[in-house]
Amino acid sequence: KLYEDVADLPGLQYDFVIVGGGTAGSVLASRLTENATVSVLVLEAGPSNVGVLDAQVPFLSNGVSDNGTSYSWNYTTTPQAGASNHTFEYLRGYILGGCSSHNGMAYTRGAAEDFDRYATLTGDDGWSWNKIFPYFLKNEQWTAPADNHDTHGQFNPKVHGTAGPIEVSISGYPWTEFQQRVMQTTKELPDDFPFNLDMNSGKPLGVGWLQYTIGHGERSSSATGYLEPKIIQRPNLDVLLHAQVSKLVNVTKSRVTPSAPFAFQGVEFRYGNSLFVAKASKEIILSAGPIGTPQILMNSGIGDRSALQALGITTVLDLPSVGKNASEHPYFGMSWAVNSNQTVESITQNATRFNEAFAEWNRSRTGPFVDPSPGTHAGWFRLNANSSVFDLHSDPSPGPEAPHFEMLFQPFGFMDLPGHFISLTMAMVSPVSRGSVTLSSNDPFAPPLIDLGLLSSDFDALALTEGINLAFKFASAPAWNGYLGEPTVNLTAMSSAELTAYIRANLGPGYHVVGTAGMSAREAQYGVVDPDLKVKGIAGLRVIDASVLPIVPAAHTQAATYVVAERGADMVKQTWM
């Protein structure tokens, strides 16, 4: 049942307490309560997603994700030395469903080699692509696009699930002129930009149709899929909203496992102006995401001893990797004016069309509002094998079939200029740079310091310059003749040093951070959780969310988070049910 008020909860003693009802937390809540004999409490800091129109209408998703809304944590990063010392809003969902209720909805799984590398790093073959693949299928319900267009040749049905909670579909509104030119380019320049029928097969290289966590014109999130009314009504599931967890409390010496000498009996949270403690008799599961989870661990005395001591926090367990190793994708957008009025600006710069499009969505869940400010395709590419950038660093990608770059193809411009534009957005999806999440004070409710380490490695900056050349090559294909006008910034006229400086001054984060409570092999001298997602050295405590991924996959991160949560739920069930 969903609770708005702590006073209505039947009690504060459960088998499992899940911290965070986000992307992963909602999966766990749903899967664990399939067993009617266990009781589960979810503590979520944010409000409900129900009735939040911006979280429902794909085209309006910016209205729910941006800082300054009631649905975002309003984080700001530390000045990013590799990005001209800029600070960035760091968006995180403060709402049931977490980031899955406000993200861009792109559904990309990553390369098989990403998961095979997780298996190697953890020594657990269960994280390999072949073993994880059934969890992708379990999570997914392939769905026809909102416009019911013929999707033959736009995806491979063999690699998709049909009965899972999360609806996935190809974009449901045609930006025909633009889409045709993207597809034409794959024919004109097939060596550089081959067509890939399905980027979610484990072999993403090439250009393909983007898939979205959208069904029947509406966002499909962890909240709508895993906590749909019949699940959230289960008598063994209680979800408390507006409950912000500060730390784990009631630490005891655990008698159960010598390798995990400590255990926490309770979870402290703030509701209104009061503090409460919820107790878990079986496990506490942290699913507060890559910012919230390490913050709660450190607030609880689990982290780098010297950093904790400096803030006057008593160390329970010296686990220096907590909050380290933050791994994020830098994104850089390029726009061109176009000789056409069939772009998203035809809606965003025209109040009448905007209102018509919204009315159409309301009427029939069709029209341009069924997609987020849409990218119709994405491409995944590698650096040239002979690139001099490899003199700076060995190849950070997990293998020859995994990309270094993502290029998003978008029929709109970035600079909010009057007129019509298209954009090619380039991301470095195998970054070398690493950042951290650290505490700013011993006040457990103070926002932590978020350092994404954006372009802290010169490798990433130089690699991005090569990615930008690739984008301009794409735009030089005959398919774009007569359609593309001038780029809003002529990057090709810049020297390499100027281009690098320009990238550093104009890139942004991808909101894909992972790694801050990373998995490692059981015997490793680093890492936060073992391959079974149990926190090293602590009994009865797991982390199950995006923070356990030790390296960011070459993909938008929700699909990887969903499979971590699905497998994590199976692991918890194996232990207790």
Ligand SMILES: Cc1cc2nc3c(=O)[nH]c(=O)nc-3n(C[C@H](O)[C@H](O)[C@H](O)COP(=O)(O)OP(=O)(O)OC[C@H]3O[C@@H](n4cnc5c(N)ncnc54)[C@H](O)[C@@H]3O)c2cc1C
């Ligand atoms: C703006 C944006 C756009 C994105 N676009 C895409 C995209 O298009 N495709 C894609 O694949 N990925 C995208 N991502 C990334 C992806 O959504 C995330 O990687 C993933 O959802 C993270 O899941 P999680 O479960 O780890 O964390 P979250 O989904 O963030 O869940 C954490 C939950 O815990 C709650 N919480 C945190 N701290 C506390 C606390 N102390 N007490 C109680 N509750 C707490 C939060 O409110 C939240 O509900 C995007 C992310 C953002 C922010």
